[in-house]
Amino acid sequence: MTQFSDALALFAGHRRILVASDFDGTLSDHGPDLDASAPVPGAEAVINAVARLSNVTVMLVSGRRLGDLLPRFPDLAADVVAVGEHGSEWPDREPTQHPAVERLASGLDEIASAIPGAIIERKLFGITLRHRGVETGRIEQLLEETAAFLREAASDLGMTPRVEYGRGVVDVSLLSTTKGDAVRSVKRTSGADAVLFFGDDVSDESVFEVLGSEDVGVKVGPAPSIARHRVPDPRRVVAVLEELLYLRQ
Numbered sequence: 001m002t003q004f005s006d007a008l009a010l011f012a013g014h015r016r017i018l019v020a021s022d023f024d025g026t027l028s029d030h031g032p033d034l035d036a037s038a039p040v041p042g043a044e045a046v047i048n049a050v051a052r053l054s055n056v057t058v059m060l061v062s063g064r065r066l067g068d069l070l071p072r073f074p075d076l077a078a079d080v081v082a083v084g085e086h087g088s089e090w091p092d093r094e095p096t097q098h099p100a101v102e103r104l105a106s107g108l109d110e111i112a113s114a115i116p117g118a119i120i121e122r123k124l125f126g127i128t129l130r131h132r133g134v135e136t137g138r139i140e141q142l143l144e145e146t147a148a149f150l151r152e153a154a155s156d157l158g159m160t161p162r163v164e165y166g167r168g169v170v171d172v173s174l175l176s177t178t179k180g181d182a183v184r185s186v187k188r189t190s191g192a193d194a195v196l197f198f199g200d201d202v203s204d205e206s207v208f209e210v211l212g213s214e215d216v217g218v219k220v221g222p223a224p225s226i227a228r229h230r231v232p233d234p235r236r237v238v239a240v241l242e243e244l245l246y247l248r249q
C-alpha cells in the first residue's frame, strides 16, 4: 500500500470522523469562469453518501458566500455543514455586512473598472477581486494597484485587512478568521477523533496548519503545500471519498 492509502485506512478506523473539503479547484475544476463552477461528476453523490454514514460529519468550507456555494449542490444532504467566506459565514448566524466592506469595494471598483475582466465581489466580511478573465499582461498592474490601494486604505481605516493571493483571485478579509479555525471548530463540536481535509489553494493552508498527527491533509494539484498527501485533481478527490465510503461500510 502507498503511504496515502495507509493513512486513509487508519483514518477510516477512527470512531468519529470529520470529512472536510474546499470547493473551487478541489471538488470543481479550476475553469476560467467562476460563475460556471460545478462539482465534478460524482462529487455531490459521494459527499451525500459519506454524510449519511453514522459517526461521520461532512463539511464544505469555501471562500464563496454560502448563497453562492450552496446552489451548486442542489441535492446536498441536509446534515452537511457548509461554511462560507473562509470560515466567517455560518448558516446559523445573522448575516450583517462589515461596515468597511463598501468603502474598500468602491475603491477597488475604480481600479477594476479600468481593467477588462477584473471583477469585484462584495461579501459580508471582505471583498474578492477575481482576475481569471484578465489578459495576462495586465494582471501585474492590477495586483500592484490593488496592493497600493489596500495599503492606503489600511492606514485610513486603522486596521489591516488580511490579503491572500490565490488562484485567479485576491481575497481581502476584514476578519482574522481562517478556514483552519472553522475546521477546528467543527471538529470540536462534532466530537470527531480525526479530520480528513482536501484543499487546493493558499487559504486551505490554514487548515493543513492546524491538523494533528491523527488527521489527514490532502493537497489537490501541484502547488506548494505543507499538506502531507497530494492528489492531482478533483476527480481523484471523488475517488478517495469513494474509497473512504467503502472502508466505512
Ligand SMILES: [Mg+2]
Pocket: 022, 023, 024, 025, 026, 199, 200, 201
Ligand atoms: Mg479552492
